[in-house]
Amino acid sequence: MTTTAPVVPDSSPSALEKAEIRSWKAPIAFGVFVVISLILFFGFPRNGESSFRWSEATDAIKLPNLTVDTRVTTILVTILLVILTAASAWYSWRARKTPIWMVVLFALIFMFGFLAWADSGSPYPVPITGLFLGTISLAVPLVFGALGGVISERGGVVNVAIEGQLLSGAFVSAMTASFTGSWAVGLIAAMVAGVLVSFVLAAFSIKYLVDQVIVGVVLNVLVVGLTNFLYSQVLAADPQALNHPPRLPSWPIPLLSDIPVIGKVLFDQSIIEYLMYIAVFLVWFGLFKTRWGLRLRSVGEHPEAADTVGINVNSTRFWNVSLAGAVAGLGGAYFTLGSVGAFSKEMTAGQGFIALAAVIFGRWDPIRATLAALLFGFATNLQNVLSTIGSPVPSEFMLMLPYVVTIFAVAGLVGMSRAPAADGKPYIKS
Structure with a gap:
């Protein structure tokens, strides 16, 4: 009796028909x-x-x-x-x-x-240099806030408190720089203020396992109330001594600042813009090219696996959330030392939430998040340029344009965006 072996279909990749995935x-x-x-x-x-x-x-x-x-x-x-x-x-x-x-x-x-x-x-002709220069200026706090969000969320902690970190950095930098007469001390104080806000976020979300989104929202409300109270009771009492900080000086780079259009935009800025360029590179390089970045991404993607190879998950998260707060706090200093020149109530005006949208729009990547922040800065500055040239577009529409772009970007352009697998999930060591 002759038996016939069953015919097994060829399952090699060359024999399988590749499924076409069309994205419209x-x-x-x-x-x-x-x-x-x-x-x-x-x-x-x-x-x-x-x-x-x-x-x-x-x-x-x-x-x-x-x-x-x-x-x-x-x-x-x-x-x-x-x-x-x-x-x-x-x-x-x-x-x-x-x-x-x-x-x-x-x-x-x-x-x-x-x-x-x-x-x-x-x-009035359209001022191209002014359009781009305003974009960079308005995007500075968004970029620092977005970088802080990327660092925090890559480690597994949702950073809804970016708004509070920006606002605290703005308040403390204004008061400290006014009191000392040094913008450098103001920048350092802003970073410290951002770290303090992050300490609270990290302690409650990592150690006490409180919902990270709720902690972030509560911190934002707390910082708004606290800064409003201190502004009314402290800064307003003696604004010349406590709310008159020195402005950041402009440092043009020889030769490069003379290049048409991009020279003024990129190479004739204050130190905080140059720090922004450096921060974007360092976060990208550190996140994807160093051991620190590998550890950070591992606790955000698979904390159990990171724990098995000897990485202290909660400690790594805690200190990186603190680092994120320092970066965001530095962005807050731009409001008082580089842009407005004095602190006012709720002066960040929701920029922290737009920075958080830039994190999502940029898919938790520092370079993409920076580009998203520049997009939102461009949308904000566009209303100023159109008002200058006498555009027929209604001013009410231009005022809401940055937020329309934010909603459209997050809900429409991003589509299916995957956050770090353990983002927002507390880790309990078994």
């Missing part, structure tokens, strides 16, 4: 902006000329203004946007991801068309 998120987002372009450019057409100013009066190298025909520009921009949307749809149909360069190009083209439409017939 990018072409849908592109399509939304194409519809917005059609409504603005063709539903409310504007004729005339639009100008863009590339150089300021103090620039060593001056570039001529760019003047374009508004109607022709908006038509060409719409055509290009439709082409890029079709290309993105083709990538999705082929189960391929839309390249990042295409996303950046789409955004630049749309913004150029929108600014040309908004500036049509205005006697």
Whole structure:
């Protein structure tokens, strides 16, 4: 009797049909902006000329203004946007991801068309240098807050208290710098204030296992109430001595600061902007290239495995949450030492929550979170620029634009975003 062996189907990768995963998120987002372009450019057409100013009066190298025909520009921009949307749809149909360069190009083209439409017939050209310079300035506290959020959440602790860390840093830096007359002491004091807020967050969430989100919200309310009380009772009593801090000096870098457009934007800043550049690099390098970063990510992803190889999970989390508070507190100092020049009640105005949105939008990556913070800073500064050139866009819409971008970014652009596996989960050693 002859037996026949059962036929086993070939399960090698070459014999298996690869499942195609098509993501239509990018072409849908592109399509939304194409519809917005059609409504603005063709539903409310504007004729005339639009100008863009590339150089300021103090620039060593001056570039001529760019003047374009508004109607022709908006038509060409719409055509290009439709082409890029079709290309993105083709990538999705082929189960391929839309390249990042295409996303950046789409955004630049749309913004150029929108600014040309908004500036049509205005006697004031669009100040490109001012637009970017304001973006950097408004993004500084967001970047520091986002970096603090990345460090904390990569270690497994949800940092909703970024708002409180920024506000405490702003208050303490103003009072300390005013009292000592030194902005350097003010920066150090701001970091200490952020650490103190983080100590409370770490103690309750790590040691006493209180819900991390609740602790963060309570800390924000506590810091707001405490700083308001101290402002009314202490700073307001003698503002010249306690709420008149020295401003951060501007340190232009020779040669680099003379480069048109980007020279003023990147290389003619105060020390806190330069510290921001350094902090972004250090957090990225430390997180992904060092032993410290490996330990931090391990306690945020799989604390049980980290514990088995000898890593003290709770201690690692505690000290890194404290480090996150120091970084966020430094961002708070920018409000009083670099931007406003004095402390006022609730001056952070929800920037900590936008920084937290930048963490999510950036997928817990320091570089992406920084880019997200710059996006939110750009959206905030855009309302100022449009008001200057006399844009027809209602001011009420421009005021809510940063928050619309925040909601759209977190709910729409990010889609399925995976946080560190143990983020928000207390670790109890068995």
